[in-house]
Amino acid sequence: MVRLSGIFCPIPTPFRSDDTVDERALRSNVARWMHTPLVGLVVLGSNGEAPQLDDEEADRIVAIVRGEVPRDRVLVAGTGRESTKATIAASRRAAAAGVDAVIVRTPSFFKPQMTSEAFVRHYTEVADASPVPILLYNVAMYTGVNLLPDAVEPLASHPNIVGMKESGGDIGQVAELVARTPRGFAVLAGSATTLFHALCAGCDGAVLALAALLPDECVNLWTLVREGRLDEARASQRRLTPIARAVGSTHGVPGLKAALDLLGFVGGPPRAPLRPAGTQVIEEIRRQLDALGVLPTARV
Amino acid sequence: MVRLSGIFCPIPTPFRSDDTVDERALRSNVARWMHTPLVGLVVLGSNGEAPQLDDEEADRIVAIVRGEVPRDRVLVAGTGRESTKATIAASRRAAAAGVDAVIVRTPSFFKPQMTSEAFVRHYTEVADASPVPILLYNVAMYTGVNLLPDAVEPLASHPNIVGMKESGGDIGQVAELVARTPRGFAVLAGSATTLFHALCAGCDGAVLALAALLPDECVNLWTLVREGRLDEARASQRRLTPIARAVGSTHGVPGLKAALDLLGFVGGPPRAPLRPAGTQVIEEIRRQLDALGVLPTARV
């Protein structure tokens, strides 16, 4: 059984200036996250710039990270592709590389045809074929399609589908997912700006880019809600919201990588057409991290 | 100089029942289109299910179609990928295979970061690196991002960017593209339901899935507008609109493939997660084709 409760981090992919994967940086970043209370890592997610990697790069990244993550942490790899066929192939490769589970972003190109019925068939075929458990992954902000509770409910009873990540901030939809899926099916939030609300709504945990920067704070917020300490949890959310927004919808992966650089990780440049955060954005993020008291002393 | 005026057809990719490319069907379809007044073909476009093909399949398709298309027709290949790097690599491979130009769909995953500035940089880098001329390709219906005139205007002066396909039906945007780009820059419409309007607005031509089914009718509409015969052109559009809608936004590639089967081409099944058109949809399309008098006699 994969443990899918608590806070996960979807790790970015560091690139060198020649646009190749910086494997050494990847290793050192992962090693550092292993000293935090994160339950596990997600490689090749949206924040890992997965849609911009080729299959060889992707496979290599999984192998490297697997080497750094001990077995008592959970390692999940993103394997969503536009075709069912390619998704199954990627899931098998990731399973062979030793991941604990795969997380499968919705296909999304042919939007009008991506009905709940199409999603149910797609995920059923992937789950049937995958050697490891799968998680559904809904990220409408990037895909422009919405995996609705009407599709998730039937999929949640498939023995090889163990949970989902819902990145949207529509709290009604999050609550409906929790209500319409069985207890053993993990609903993980994906939006750090509404983390507190999603946990109140009954989410088991979250997969948060913000957790790459502030793992202790994210885990703490999760714990506060678990213990029913609402006022403290709400206050914690308020402190985190500005930086969550900056490295989320506002500045995206470039913002996240800039923040990692400021914290002593290796963020590095994103892959084009993404562009590195500009000076003003870096300064804005620096101020937000400073206000939280997490900047390395030398930098303040 | 590539001739970019008139009607192009973005050809579908036929698959066998085992989900592999049906090369023989591809050849026979192309051979038949070569007996129509189409100016040229686009391979690996949205209607070619390009986002669902792997690179080897894509390269093979270009090679096959190149073999069937004589030099007096224009052959364009879709080479858009999510990363600038992969887009350049695909464009070079297509050029090496002998295409006349490449058409580059906007990257679209990281929507909030896909600003006009990001698009200008992306396309400039691709155009600088591509051995053959490039066309921009805006298809917001599928990508969820919009390549605005503010980005197209500066790109239109790049010597290796020779035109664009605008698939949207926003006639104001189409008109603005025509107005803000030089005469030598081709603006091609991509929506058959608004073809008449786009041609009135000044488009040089169009790239239409509908032209795979009704090449003569599409070319005729183009000619009528050229000759200022507005009433006839408008009436022609009205006749074509129902089938244009059916094989466009309503039933998409599955609808297009069903229509091809009805007309004696090889449509075949789409690749999953797309599903073949159901009986009702096929019947609806059959009636629309029948009303236009284009069904093979045996079927009527």
Place this chain on the structure above:
Amino acid sequence: MVRLSGIFCPIPTPFRSDDTVDERALRSNVARWMHTPLVGLVVLGSNGEAPQLDDEEADRIVAIVRGEVPRDRVLVAGTGRESTKATIAASRRAAAAGVDAVIVRTPSFFKPQMTSEAFVRHYTEVADASPVPILLYNVAMYTGVNLLPDAVEPLASHPNIVGMKESGGDIGQVAELVARTPRGFAVLAGSATTLFHALCAGCDGAVLALAALLPDECVNLWTLVREGRLDEARASQRRLTPIARAVGSTHGVPGLKAALDLLGFVGGPPRAPLRPAGTQVIEEIRRQLDALGVLPTARV
């Protein structure tokens, strides 16, 4: 000081079959709500079909309800109009009729011009002129404009603006309103489908059409969150969500009025162009109320 904490009901306006206000029914409905734990009533809100009433009808309704509501409950009247001038006039008339406060829906017709700056000026002028305290009212579902926290924050410091009703379900926006306004400024939720979440986010209370039907259940949910009994509150929300949705976005005022009829209030027909709920809708609502055990015994 007006007490703005707890659950309010925005009461519907009963009409006779000749499309005139049924004053007797209005009185008897109000009298019955006075035997529930509701903190107060809102007349002439969206659910009161205010945009479809003329000024004379509106004034008469305020006078009637004022006569039925004792001074230890709060009576608020909706006075929003499209012009600042008419809004001020309506607010003065309501104040003269003895309401405790007025609630002012955003003007919304000229959407592109309804900027935060325009809203700040509008509400400031209304608050300056109103003899009684005012509440802001954001109901984007009906108005198509959004009163953003950037406008609410400066308005919240006006001495005559004592709170707001936020009808939207965007929990991030609700949380931001709570965070960016002072403690004495009441933030009231307006969406019963996300009531639990809004209360967790720190709302002081709510103004809910659902409370016309299920006042005890709504007050109970509010109390559960206050006492930190999250699991029970979440379960209560789940029970209420289906009927909340039915009398909210799905069937609107006609649904609400049908439900009132089923519960022994006088709902009656809505005013055209609204149409009475059809047989199927009534049956659906009857089943939902039955499942909650609140239907009068004779009907079950």
Place this chain on the structure above:
Amino acid sequence: MVRLSGIFCPIPTPFRSDDTVDERALRSNVARWMHTPLVGLVVLGSNGEAPQLDDEEADRIVAIVRGEVPRDRVLVAGTGRESTKATIAASRRAAAAGVDAVIVRTPSFFKPQMTSEAFVRHYTEVADASPVPILLYNVAMYTGVNLLPDAVEPLASHPNIVGMKESGGDIGQVAELVARTPRGFAVLAGSATTLFHALCAGCDGAVLALAALLPDECVNLWTLVREGRLDEARASQRRLTPIARAVGSTHGVPGLKAALDLLGFVGGPPRAPLRPAGTQVIEEIRRQLDALGVLPTARV
């Protein structure tokens, strides 16, 4: 028979600095428009700030304008209200004041309930009761609801419904309205930025705020399309588009009023919450009018 072919102007309502209607200015503006080739005027439309006027003001405006408009021009009054009842009452008052037809904006407050069926009933009741012919009026940009061809088609056969104004720029929808209504039913465009396209699509004419400023140019464009001189018409549209956009969606009624002031009409301030155009906007509009060579000489 009301003549509904050609260019109409929806006239603004001039206010004095004390927020009352400036009747003298209204008269002088109308008198000046009577020296242009406009087919007729629309009073109490969106550009007349109708939603911000009370019934007495509205009635007075109709009476004044009727006095200035000779019988060989067409005078239409806007009488749309949120309730069917109030719409009928307003239509009867306008008819009594001698207008040739009324134009009825869709009710729009209860958006989810404003289905095609609801619109068909509403307009049928209004048309049945109105002593003068009615025009439908769809202006989704302001109302947030869309009067679809599915509703218009059945209404177009009502003997007292003689046409419609479609203010949207969706050329597919405009073309569908033309295709699905009989010849005697006038389809009038309402968007000056897409006037050329709407006329190509088969519209009989247009009701344009821009025509208050540039009546000759608007009528000329209409004539060019009638005569099949597409290139000239397209070029004319291009010249008009910037100012059309400025006094349309970008700066709205405040922009239109500023432009009127610059041209020697009385624009005056809009009614709050609308605010007068600022210095920068006025300067932008001045430059646009100057580029068209229509500014009074003294000002250039």
